[in-house]
Amino acid sequence: xxxxxxxxxxxxxxxxxxxxxxxxxxxxxxxxxxxxxxxxxxxxxxxxxxxxxxxxxxxxxxxxxxxxxxxxxxxxxxxxxxxxxxxxxxxxxxxxxxxxxxxxxxxxxxxxxxxxxxxxxxxxxxxxxxxxxxxxxxxxxxxxxxxxxxxxxxxxxxxxxxxxxxxxxxxxxxxxxxxxxxxxxxxxxxxxxxxxxxxxxxxx
Ligand SMILES: [Zn+2]
Numbered sequence: 001x002x003x004x005x006x007x008x009x010x011x012x013x014x015x016x017x018x019x020x021x022x023x024x025x026x027x028x029x030x031x032x033x034x035x036x037x038x039x040x041x042x043x044x045x046x047x048x049x050x051x052x053x054x055x056x057x058x059x060x061x062x063x064x065x066x067x068x069x070x071x072x073x074x075x076x077x078x079x080x081x082x083x084x085x086x087x088x089x090x091x092x093x094x095x096x097x098x099x100x101x102x103x104x105x106x107x108x109x110x111x112x113x114x115x116x117x118x119x120x121x122x123x124x125x126x127x128x129x130x131x132x133x134x135x136x137x138x139x140x141x142x143x144x145x146x147x148x149x150x151x152x153x154x155x156x157x158x159x160x161x162x163x164x165x166x167x168x169x170x171x172x173x174x175x176x177x178x179x180x181x182x183x184x185x186x187x188x189x190x191x192x193x194x195x196x197x198x199x200x201x202x203x204x
Contacts, residue, residue, distance in 0.1 A: 013057070014037045014045055014106070014107040015104050015105065015106055015107070015120075016035070016047075016059075016093065016104065016105045016106075016111055016132045017079075017103065017104050017153065017154065018079070018091045018092060018093045018104070018183070019090075019091070019105055019152075019155060020102060020152050021035070021049075021091075022091050025052075026051065027051055027057075027079070027091060028051060029051050029052070029053050029054055030051065031050070031051045032048070032049070032051075033048075033049050033050075033052050034046050034047070034048060034049070035048075035049045037150045038153070046061070047059055047060065047061035048060035048061060052076065054079065054081070055078060055079050055080065056076050056077070056078055056079060057075050057076065057077050057079060058074065058075070058077075059074070059075060059076075059077060059111065059171075060072075060073065060074045061073050061186045063109045065100065065109070071109065073110065075096060075110070076096075077093055077094065077105070077111065078091065078093070078094035078099070079091055079093060079094070080092050080094065080101060081119075085158050085159065090156065092152075093105055095111075095112055095113035095116060095117065096110060096111060096112065096114070097110065097112045097113070097114055097116040098112075098115060100113050100115060102114070102151060102152065103151065103152025103156055104150065104151075104152065104153070104155055105173055107151075113150075113192065114148075114151065116149030116166040117196065130185075132181040132182035132185060133159070133182040133185070133186070135178050135182075136148070136149045136175060136178050136179050136182050139171065139174065139178065140157065140175065142171070143157050143160060143163075143168075143171060143172075143175070144157075144160040145157045145158075148165045149182055149183070153176070153179070154172050154176040154179055155172065155176065157172065157175075
């Protein structure tokens with residue numbers, strides 16, 4: 001079973017990261033697994049994932065929101081592959097709502113991309129919450145990447161021509177660290193929002 005990084009912010013906001021699935025060796029056609037989210041050593045949520053083929057995975061889970069009956073979900077998410085500059089291939093997910101090719105999907109009642117979740121924050125203002133996020137955007141642009149942290153993980157960024165491997169590796173490492181913080185901040189923000197409104201955020 002895959003185990004995601006522990007987070008101490010919230011269990012309300014979960015991501016499905018294709019690079020993590022690949023890293024855990026979960027993308028074999030025919031494979032069925034439980035993908036779980038953990039918090040302080042406790043499992044807080046899980047979904048059933050069945051790899052139907054190289055180009056499709058099926059997600060099965062139940063979602064619930066306050067005062068409502070649980071809803072069963074069972075749908076396919078398309079997978080595509082592109083060649084990787086390090087050799088091999090890199091998998092992508094296609095958002096079930098808009099079909100956009102992305103590295104991460106976010107859980108609402110249905111998993112969707114950051115565009116559908118309206119998580120596009122190329123923030124100019126550097127409030128404490130947004131600072132890591134705007135730093136991440138800046139660092140990504142310096143690496144020649146015009147896509148934001150919610151589009152795909154730092155490790156997917158290609159090394160710019162002429163940049164030394166060591167320099168590149170250091171920058172990616174720094175970026176990944178900042179993005180973890182940025183995501184944690186967004187999660188905290190959403191948890192606070194949910195506490196205020198007292199209901200589950202709607203996806204669309
Ligand atoms: Zn989408």
